[in-house]
Every structure is written in structure tokens, then in C-alpha cells.
Amino acid sequence: MTEIxxxxxxxxxxxxxxxxxxxxxxxxxxxxxxxxxxxxxxxxSGLGRDAAEDLGEPVPLEEGRTAETVIVRDIEFRSVCEHHLLPFLGVAHVAYLPGEKVVGLGRIPRVIETLSARPQIQERLTEQIADTIESGAQARGVLVVLDAVHACVTTRGARQTSSTTVTMAARGAYTDPTVRAELIALIGRGTE
Known part of the structure; x- marks a missing residue:
């Protein structure tokens, strides 16, 4: 970890x-x-930290077993926009399709916490979360959706106080538009 x-x-x-x-x-x-x-x-505090370490060691599934989609919804996060050094706050939704191993559910929010604790832009943060989970969890597919409110949009310039920004990154099996649409529908059910 980098000391300030x-x-x-x-x-x-x-x-x-x-x-x-x-x-x-x-x-x-x-x-x-x-x-x-x-x-x-x-x-x-995320500067100088390897977010993949937050995933821990993936746990092998029983021989011959496979796991279906795992979705963790409504993970709260906060970051700081690197352009204005103003905060952006939101929720992350992560779906992953395990390979031969799974990760602890509490590990996914840790990855998001580490990656968001850096000067960031939401687009890059979304990609970094997807890449970290894909490689660190050895996932066959990953979908990450971030929905955030940016202080640089709500408090200055256009001052759009009700505006949110949604970004998405898909990897592996979840790049298929039909599969991705099904996952987005499942994620949306958590907000009703």
C-alpha cells in the first residue's frame, strides 16, 4: 500500500x-x-494494492460439479473522480460464471473497495473490476454494472442532481447479448 x-x-x-x-x-x-x-x-488507500489479492484463493468445486451464475447485487462503493477530485458514489452489481473454482461472496466487495479507493473514472473502474474477477476467480464469464452519482455532475457545471451514470463491462460467456440481457434483468429485480 502506498503511504500518502x-x-x-x-x-x-x-x-x-x-x-x-x-x-x-x-x-x-x-x-x-x-x-x-x-x-x-x-x-x-487502494493505491499500491493488488485487488486480485482481495479475492483470496478460489475454492475448488467438488469433482464433476459445475456452478451456475453467481450474482452479488447492490454493493455500495465510493470513489474520487480523477478529473476534479470530487467523489462519486454508487452501487455495483457483479455476476460471474465460475470455472472449476468459486470465491467467497464477501471477497467481491473487497475487490471493488480496493479498486475504487484510487483516483478513478467510472469507466476504467468498471473494466478493472471485471478484469480482476475474471482472472483472479478464473471465471468463465463476468458482468459488472456500476450505477453512480458524480459530484462533478451534481454540484458544478450542468448541476444535474438526479443524474446517474451507468457503466457495464462483460467478459467471456457474458459477452453474448442474450445472456447479458438475462443477467441485467436479474440484477434489476433487486431494486424493485
């Missing part, structure tokens, strides 16, 4: 406050540089 440089972050935040015309020494702002450094340590 707290003194540099604190100095940079103090400089930003001064640059916008604020007094970083003002009582309400004195602790702000330290608070921002704490937040950044958490927001970017």
Missing part, C-alpha cells in the same frame, strides 16, 4: 485555502488541512 505524504497534503490544502481568499489560520479552518489529509488517506 501528509505534510505535503496539509501544505497544499493550506495553499488552496489561501488561494481562494480564505485564511487557513482562521479558527474554523485550522484543522482543515489535517482533516483533508485523513480523508485522502482513506479515499486513496
Amino acid at each position: 505524504d501528509r505534510p505535503r497534503i496539509e501544505a497544499a490544502v493550506a495553499e488552496i485555502l489561501a488561494a481562494i481568499g480564505e485564511d487557513p489560520a482562521r479558527p474554523g479552518l485550522q484543522g482543515t488541512p489535517s482533516h483533508v489529509a485523513d480523508a485522502y488517506a482513506e479515499f486513496f
